[in-house]
Amino acid sequence: MHSELSARAKSLPALLPKWLRDDRKVAILVLAPSIIAVAVFIYIFMGWTLYISVSNWNRPALDLSFAGLKNWQRLVNDPRFHIDLRNLVLFAVGYMSQCIVIGFLLAALLNERIRGEVFFRTVFLMPFAVSAVVSGTAWRWLQVPSAGINLLIANMGFESFRPLWYMHPKLGMLAITIMGAWQFSGFVMALYLAGLRAIPDELREAAVIDGAGTVALYRYVFIPMLRPVTYTAVVLTGAGSIGNFEIPSIIGTGPGFATDTLGFYMFEQTFRSNRYGLGAAVATFMLILSIPVVLPYLISVLREEKE
């Protein structure tokens, strides 16, 4: 059986040209199409986007003549861009803190050998299985200021409390963070739960023997040990904040662009107004913003894996 196997395996290389009999070369050859595809569709495309951002292409017909920093100047002077930057900060703060705090809280509770853990876990992560478009559609209905959740609040007796949610001219973005956190906090919960489960029981027992209560246990043992998970959550939610596009596309940009995002601004400039140069400048800006969020994280993760 064994010799038959190897005989069959040998017959194939014998048919190939000499240079292909080296398996290392075959390996590189197999990987090559993917390398080329990623190089072109991700990296060359990004470079291309950067070039378009300094071109004169701001109408339907292609025009790649060099424009210098004209699009960038227009961008930094655009009031909508300023609002979007403010919105990014609002969204990132609200979204990241909700995802991380809720995710951690729920993971810590589920880690306490809770009855019905599978049920809770399944429910908490369910929104992550649906599209962000679905989240936006459902929450837009729930956050209609004249009814929706406000109706429930009024029925509970707080009639004077009537938030405008995504219609708020200044803080509409915070309402959007709820929709985002609804989808992603369960994901963060799953990350933390896996992290908590990976902490050896002996460590917990040793800390308890040393007289640590629950609070001390979390403060001095669990939270420091979960720092890599927190880092992952920060990077994923941070990158998600920069790329935020789906929800404003469903909800709209709100009064005075209160719920607009860079991603949606880029989309509208490029594909609705044919201002490719300006859209490319926004896209390039988003890329530049993402690099310091993502790069140190990936370097640290890869370094750790090597060890």
Next chain:
Amino acid sequence: MSWNRLLVGSAKYAVLIAFAAFYLVPFYVMILTGLKPLEDISSFEIWNMPKSLDWGSFREAWNQMDSNFWNSVRITIPGAIVSTFLGSINGYVFAKWGFRGSNVILFLFVFGMFLPGQGILIPLVWVLQFMGLYGKVNGLIMAYCIFGIPITSLLFYRYYASVPDELVDASKIDGCGFFGIYRRIILPLSGPTFAVVGVWQCTRIWNEYLMALVVLGNPARAPVTVAIKNFSSMGVIPWNLQMAAALIASVPTIAVYLLLGKLFMRGLLEGSLSG
């Protein structure tokens, strides 16, 4: 049990139940609203139970989006299969046939995956137009295959790296070559990882919106995510139809999630590099 512990215990459950309600309310309201006929839809009655079960909204929504639903199926299945197989063979190369610089290449794959999609949209449209694939289902499938390469390669790489090198070396001594080892050693061990990556890719492609909107904005050819957007931007908003459409679009991924939750969870943990 002391009163104190009982109190803490019930507080834990109270918090868990409150959050379970938070996560479930949108689904509940979607079902509730979808089951009402149009004349009973008023934002003031959002919380009222339907007077009788009326499947009319679902029927109507389905009639308007069934072609989009099948478009999504036609896009998701080939996209997931191709990108999963590419990931398997790439992961095998990265894990067992690493060459000078292969780590850097894997790093660049993963790095690209974390950057916002807006950064490649304009050239993507341009190239698809040039290839005659813009506005076509096949163009979007091709895009999903290519942009799926980083995540699928990473997931398979992480799994294959855990396969002992001795196994590979032993079959090299037996005379197996690159493909022989893949077929005889690696593939037979890959079943569960194929399932994890396949589920992950199906969910991601089904739910993808940005690229679909840009490449396949045409309502007749669009997948479900874009169809929902078209529903919600109609002049007078028929809430019942929107909710029914959003639910119909979510049924496949929710079903996969409920039936194959473990696979889903593993993809999530591995893909975020913290598994």
